[in-house]
Amino acid sequence: MSERIAIVGGGVIGCAVARKLASDYEVEVFEKGQLASEASALAAGEVTMLSSYEDKPDIGWHAVDFFREYDGTDEFTFTELPSIGLVTPDREDEKRRYAARLAAEGLPVRYLDRETAREQYPTFDFSDHAGVIEHRVSGFVDPYTFAMTLHHDARDDGATFHTNTAVRNLLVEDDDVVGLETEDGRIDADHVVCAAGWRSREFLLEHVPIPVRPYRTQCIVLEPKSPLPEGFPMGWFPGEHVYFRPEHNGDFLIGGWSFAEDNPEGASGQADEAFRNHVADLVPTFLEGFEEAGYVDDWAGVDGATPDTRPILDAPADAPDGLIVATGFNGRGVMTAPVAATAVRSLITGEDAPFSLDTFAIDRFTTRSDDFEFISISAGD
Numbered sequence: 290m291s292e293r294i295a296i297v298g299g300g301v302i303g304c305a306v307a308r309k310l311a312s313d314y315e316v317e318v319f320e321k322g323q324l325a326s327e328a329s330a331l332a333a334g335e336v337t338m339l340s341s342y343e344d345k346p347d348i349g350w351h352a353v354d355f356f357r358e359y360d361g362t363d364e365f366t367f368t369e370l371p372s373i374g375l376v377t378p379d380r381e382d383e384k385r386r387y388a389a390r391l392a393a394e395g396l397p398v399r400y401l402d403r404e405t406a407r408e409q410y411p412t413f414d415f416s417d418h419a420g421v422i423e424h425r426v427s428g429f430v431d432p433y434t435f436a437m438t439l440h441h442d443a444r445d446d447g448a449t450f451h452t453n454t455a456v457r458n459l460l461v462e463d464d465d466v467v468g469l470e471t472e473d474g475r476i477d478a479d480h481v482v483c484a485a486g487w488r489s490r491e492f493l494l495e496h497v498p499i500p501v502r503p504y505r506t507q508c509i510v511l512e513p514k515s516p517l518p519e520g521f522p523m524g525w526f527p528g529e530h531v532y533f534r535p536e537h538n539g540d541f542l543i544g545g546w547s548f549a550e551d552n553p554e555g556a557s558g559q560a561d562e563a564f565r566n567h568v569a570d571l572v573p574t575f576l577e578g579f580e581e582a583g584y585v586d587d588w589a590g591v592d593g594a595t596p597d598t599r600p601i602l603d604a605p606a607d608a609p610d611g612l613i614v615a616t617g618f619n620g621r622g623v624m625t626a627p628v629a630a631t632a633v634r635s636l637i638t639g640e641d642a643p644f645s646l647d648t649f650a651i652d653r654f655t656t657r658s659d660d661f662e663f664i665s666i667s668a669g670d
């Protein structure tokens with residue numbers, strides 16, 4: 290009989306891990322609500338792994354290669370678009386050097402001066418900017434469709450998904466994981482993967498403290514006067530704490546303004562009025578056709594943050610044997626899901642991962658407290 294793996298949490302991470310293990314193990318996923326109904330469904334779906342891991346390109350490429358190959362599976366599509374970061378005149382020299390360094394290291398990055406950027410991206414008004422940093426390999430996915438496609442694959446390979454089934458406790462005997470106590474009873478397992486999102490800290494606290502704290506982040510969708518043209522890029526506006534991308538129907542999605550959240554269960558699911566006002570003032574300063582943009586939708590959701598903004602993908606040495614932690618995705622869990630799945634598989638099977646797992650090891654942190662300073666990745670740079 291193959292070994293049994295129980296996964297706590299049916300978000301995009303739980304689904305990706307289940308898919309990666311289902312053909313070789315007996316995999317069961319326990320989700321207290323519906324699959325991908327929390328942070329995973331609320332994501333903007335941006336895939337900016339090469340810029341997020343510019344210091345570890347093998348990690349970035351692992352995710353990009355996965356999305357390219359997975360494109361076309363079921364209903365899932367990966368829409369590739371370049372991503373541009375606006376550069377203010379005072380940072381022009383610094384950003385030119387930065388782009389040249391990354392390009393010399395083989396990353397698909399370049400600096401475009403204002404005129405070239407304007408030719409390439411005519412919807413933009415770059416008059417307050419010296420130019421842009423352009424990352425040529427990035428894109429976006431629909432996060433719910435992505436999670437459901439992973440779920441279907443995992444199910445087809447034999448994984449079982451239990452929705453509306455909260456896990457109450459990790460069961461440990463002699464410092465070995467032996468299973469889970471769910472609200473429906475005891476489940477035996479040889480390995481447990483904790484993919485419970487921002488709730489992972491509380492879930493594991495009795496067994497192993499992890500430095501993860503909840504934070505809340507927001508999105509707004511606007512309808513410009515004319516639909517955004519073909520080739521409209523994704524991007525970010527450093528200093529304003531926002532990122533943006535087009536929607537398939539020509540609408541405009543803008544996200545950001547992330548803050549540590551002390552009341553995650555009670556946090557508002559709508560964007561803050563201050564964020565809506567900020568977006569209304571900011572967008573017409575760098576995009577044409579937005580003076581009278583229509584408002585379409587807004588929302589906010591909670592994710593887990595770590596002190597250095599990168600996830601914990603590890604079997605901590607001080608945790609019971611058989612426990613794997615996969616949490617703390619800091620607003621990048623959708624794009625990092627392929628990396629998380631590969632890392633968790635490697636931790637369970639002992640197979641080499643195609644990138645170093647040190648980046649994700651819990652012992653990189655000197656603290657296990659959740660009282661660390663929250664770093665917003667939407668601040669950009």
Ligand SMILES: Cc1cc2nc3c(=O)[nH]c(=O)nc-3n(C[C@H](O)[C@H](O)[C@H](O)COP(=O)(O)OP(=O)(O)OC[C@H]3O[C@@H](n4cnc5c(N)ncnc54)[C@H](O)[C@@H]3O)c2cc1C
Nearest residue numbers: 298300302321329332333334335456486590621622623624
């Ligand atoms: C507004 C917003 C925009 C975002 N934009 C992006 C983006 O553009 N790109 C990107 O890559 N990421 C983005 N993210 C982040 C991304 O959504 C998350 O990092 C990712 O969804 C984390 O996945 P997860 O599976 O770890 O967490 P979740 O989706 O939160 O899933 C965890 C699951 O565990 C379940 N659970 C918890 N405790 C228990 C228990 N005891 N028993 C059973 N089940 C339990 C929960 O119900 C939940 O469904 C965004 C997030 C938000 C909120």
